[in-house]
Amino acid sequence: MINRIHGRGRLRQDAGFSILEALVASVILVIALVGFLTVAAATTNLGGRSAHSASANALIYDKYETLKLAGLDAITAETVTDIDMDSNGSIIPGAYTRTVAVEQLDAGTSLTIAKKVSITVSWPGHSLTQTSIFVKES
Secondary structure (H helix, E strand, O other), rough: EEEEEEOOOOOEOOOOOOOHHHHHHHHHHHHHHHHHHHHHHHHHHHHHHHHHHHHHHHHHHHHHHHHHHOHHHHHHOOEEEEEEEEEEEEEEOOEEEEEEEEEEEOOOOOOOEEEEEEEHHHHHHEEEEEEEEEEOOO
């Protein structure tokens, strides 16, 4: 800061910012911007993951309802690749793979009385699984 003698021997400070003050203000501004951009990037990433999870849940629910209506004897293992679901609930081409794994539960008899069904929907780097037991109705 520069001091000048003004008038009757009084010191007067020049108006404005020194280089050091401007540098400190710039550093604070950069730190705030980096923080804001980090939060914005994280929010965008979470939004994308949420959309994938919602689509995967819809594909699982669709298959679950189909199996429930089909009956125990019609439940078989399968894998369907490159699928997705549109806003009307129709299966369309997409980036998901849906796998149905079936385990027969016979309780020590030769009759199948139930099936343990695991429906897994996966997409690059992630997957979502739901397991249910379907029981034969008497």
